[in-house]
Amino acid sequence: MSVQRDTICALATGSPPSAISVIRISGPAVIPITDRVLRGGLPSPRKAQLDTLLDGDGLEIDTGLMVFMPGPASYTGEDTIEMSLHGGRIIVEKALEALFAAGVRLAEPGEFTRRAFEAGKLDLTRAEAVADLIDAESDAQHQQAIKQMDGALATLYEGWREELTNCLALLEASIDFPDEEDAPDRVDAPVMEKLATLKANLNEALAGGNITERIRDGFRIAILGEPNAGKSTLLNRLAKREAAIVTDIAGTTRDVVEVRLVLCGYLVWISDTAGLRETTDLVEAEGVRRALKAGEEADIRIWLYDGRSGFTLDAEVRPSDIVVANKSDLGIDLDVSRETIQISAKSDSDLDGLENAIIQRLDQMQSRATAPLLTRARHRQGISLALSYLEKAQSLLQLGYGAELVAEEVRLGARALGSLTGHVDTEAILGAVFSSFCIGK
Ligand SMILES: Nc1nc2c(ncn2[C@@H]2O[C@H](COP(=O)(O)OP(=O)(O)O)[C@@H](O)[C@H]2O)c(=O)[nH]1
Ligand SMILES: [Mg+2]
Numbered sequence: 001m002s003v004q005r006d007t008i009c010a011l012a013t014g015s016p017p018s019a020i021s022v023i024r025i026s027g028p029a030v031i032p033i034t035d036r037v038l039r040g041g042l043p044s045p046r047k048a049q050l051d052t053l054l055d056g057d058g059l060e061i062d063t064g065l066m067v068f069m070p071g072p073a074s075y076t077g078e079d080t081i082e083m084s085l086h087g088g089r090i091i092v093e094k095a096l097e098a099l100f101a102a103g104v105r106l107a108e109p110g111e112f113t114r115r116a117f118e119a120g121k122l123d124l125t126r127a128e129a130v131a132d133l134i135d136a137e138s139d140a141q142h143q144q145a146i147k148q149m150d151g152a153l154a155t156l157y158e159g160w161r162e163e164l165t166n167c168l169a170l171l172e173a174s175i176d177f178p179d180e181e182d183a184p185d186r187v188d189a190p191v192m193e194k195l196a197t198l199k200a201n202l203n204e205a206l207a208g209g210n211i212t213e214r215i216r217d218g219f220r221i222a223i224l225g226e227p228n229a230g231k232s233t234l235l236n237r238l239a240k241r242e243a244a245i246v247t248d249i250a251g252t253t254r255d256v257v258e259v260r261l262v263l264c265g266y267l268v269w270i271s272d273t274a275g276l277r278e279t280t281d282l283v284e285a286e287g288v289r290r291a292l293k294a295g296e297e298a299d300i301r302i303w304l305y306d307g308r309s310g311f312t313l314d315a316e317v318r319p320s321d322i323v324v325a326n327k328s329d330l331g332i333d334l335d336v337s338r339e340t341i342q343i344s345a346k347s348d349s350d351l352d353g354l355e356n357a358i359i360q361r362l363d364q365m366q367s368r369a370t371a372p373l374l375t376r377a378r379h380r381q382g383i384s385l386a387l388s389y390l391e392k393a394q395s396l397l398q399l400g401y402g403a404e405l406v407a408e409e410v411r412l413g414a415r416a417l418g419s420l421t422g423h424v425d426t427e428a429i430l431g432a433v434f435s436s437f438c439i440g441k
Contacts (some may be wrong), residue, residue, distance in 0.1 A: 005078070005115075008107035009099045010440035011092055018087035020064075023095055024440060025104060026112060028077035033102045034068065043081075053083060055098045062091045076112050078355045086240045110437025114430065124422035124433060125153040128376065131437050132216060139265035140215045140366060148375060156205075160198060160386075164414040167194050171407040188397055191406070195394050202387050209374040209383075211365050214299060216375050218260060218267040219362060222298035224291060226312065227251055227275025229304045230326040234345040235259060235272035241282060244272045251275065251308060254287035256294050265360045266366075271298070276313065300353070300361050307332030307342065314338075322357045330331025378432070382420045389413035 007027025013020065025033070035042045043049035043066045053061045064085040074080040085091050096106070110131070117127050129148035134341040136142040141302035174187040214220075223231045227250035235244050239259040243254055257272040271294045274287030295301050300322065305311045310333070317323060322341065325332050341353040374380055393409035420425035 002282040007033065007104045008111055009096065009104045010107040010112070011096070012082070013087065014441035016087045016089045016092050021082050021087035021092050021397045022440060023083045023085065023092070023099075024080065024107075025083075025099065026074070026076045026078045026080040026107075026111065026115065027104070028078065029103060030068075030081055033064075033099070034081050037098055037102060038066060045070050053085065053095055053098065055094060056101045061094045061098060062086055062088075072119065072257045075121065079119055107439060108435075109439050110434030111439075113437060114434045115441055117430075117434075123151075123154045124429070125157065125379075125420065126151060127155075127422075128433060130441065131376070134438065134441060137382060138215075138262045138267040140362075141267055144212060144215050153374070153379070157417055158423070159212060160201065161414050161417040161421075161423065163194055163198050163227070164410055164417065165335065167191050168407055168410050168414065171403045171410065174403045175407065187403065192394070193395055195390050195397075195410075199387060199390050199394070202383050202390070205373055206380060206383055206387075208408065209380055212375045213377070214374040215266070215366065218269045219300065219365070220294075220298045221268050221270045221300045221302065222291075223270065223272050223302045223304055224316075225275065225297050225304040226306070226311075227277055229306050230345045231275065231304050232257070232272050234269060234302075234304060234324075234326065234343070237345050238263070238270055238353065249276070251279065251281065251284050251368060254283050256287075256290050262265050264355060264362070266359075266362050268358075268362075299365065300358060302358075304345075307334070309333075311335060311338075311340075320361065322354070322361075324354060358385070379420055382416050386416035389416060 002269055005027055007025060007029040009023060012022045012024040029201075031042055037054055039054055040049070040050040045068055048065045048067050050063065051066045054061045055061055062085045064083055066084075067082045069075075069082075070081045071078040071080070083095070085095060096216050100106070113122075113127050114128055116122055117124065122130075126149055129145050132141065132145035133149060139303060157404055170187050170191055178364040223234055225231055228248065232244035232246045232253050235257065236242050239261060243259045244257040251274070253272060253274050255274075259270050259272075261268060261270065273291030273294050274284060276288055276291060279285050279288065300320070301318070303311070303313060303317055303321055303323045304326050305313070307327050308330055311323065312324070317343050323338055324343055325334065325340045326343055326345050328342045328349070329347050334341055334342070335341060343349070343354055372387065374383065389409045389412045393406050393413065396406045396409065419429055422430070
């Protein structure tokens with residue numbers, strides 16, 4: 001089924017102008033094409049070699065370092081060359097044009113990594129880790145991507161799949177030797193036990209996976225409180241820009257305003273909400289409803305109030321929430337019955353107390369996620385699907401159905417787990433995973 005593949009190229013570095021731009025080429029025609037477009041011909045393998053790139057008329061485009069990596073010992077497993085040229089717009093444009101003229105086509109997003117996956121260089125979870133590593137903005141995202149790149153998730157998922165394969169072997173043995181009188185009994189108990197353990201592991205991963213998904217996609221923090229407490233002022237202060245409108249008119253904020261930022265090493269989404277009060281204004285009432293919803297969905301809730309007046313929303317506060325008295329510059333009448341952080345959102349006094357309280361909670365949540373855990377909705381779906389098959393297998397066993405029927409469910413469960421690492425290759429999954437990459441990776 002070996003169809004001659006296209007040779008692909010892309011700019012692997014950020015958009016020019018930049019000091020250097022790296023153009024990457026991979027595929028079966030790398031050798032003849034390089035031989036033609038480089039003045040010195042094909043460079044020696046795995047050595048940085050200074051050479052000049054020529055256009056179709058033999059005119060010089062630029063001189064730079066060329067690194068030729070013959071397959072299969074390359075990222076994609078194919079012959080690959082990387083050209084480090086000067087990062088000028090016209091240079092990159094002409095270089096790509098020269099390659100197109102030589103029969104190379106522009107790579108699709110993620111196509112280099114997809115080829116690496118197809119060559120067996122990395123599994124799907126590691127391929128996703130490559131994308132996560134490139135996208136990582138926070139320290140926590142970075143650490144998590146490195147773990148996944150090292151194969152923490154692949155090992156976990158493959159281990160589960162192996163367990164199921166063992167179950168399948170037991171079940172199939174009992175199908176093959178149906179006449180041995182006590183065979184079903186001998187098989188049922190160990191299969192039941194393995195299924196139960198595996199189910200517990202999958203459920204545990206689903207429960208803990210929330211945190212790793214949050215590290216990747218951002219934790220949610222909601223600022224809640226009465227009108228005029230200074231919620232929008234605080235959001236702007238944290239965002240370091242005027243994201244929300246601030247006035248001294250109560251009821252100014254109606255919609256939920258969300259700001260995405262890296263706070264103390266974590267990616268977070270902070271939402272400013274409408275002040276909570278009874279209102280007859282239809283729009284404001286909808287704002288209050290949305291504020292309450294944002295509060296429900298938040299990982300961390302900050303209750304802000306004007307420190308000169310008392311805090312009136314005590315009934316709403318949960319133990320993990322943070323209560324903050326604002327406008328300390330105007331003097332605060334502190335209620336000592338509750339742990340309260342004092343800030344002045346408007347002045348430029350520091351917000352260390354509040355930031356420390358947030359970090360403390362994020363660290364706590366993250367520490368529950370030390371084991372490798374699923375990082376994407378795709379993993380959650382695959383695991384939930386596998387779980388549903390395991391449950392069916394279990395109930396069929398309990399009801400005394402034959403090993404063939406049970407084996408079929410176990411096989412489907414193993415397949416669902418196999419799709420996580422790409423062991424079972426489904427075109428739709430591959431398309432979804434690799435299309436989220438940037439071109440050139
Ligand atoms: N003196 C003082 N005024 C503040 C402080 N924070 C907010 N304000 C003022 O309080 C009013 C209401 O602020 P805003 O952020 O719109 O409150 P929100 O309704 O809770 O969003 C505005 O006039 C702000 O300038 C603060 O720390 N000190
Ligand atoms: Mg506001």
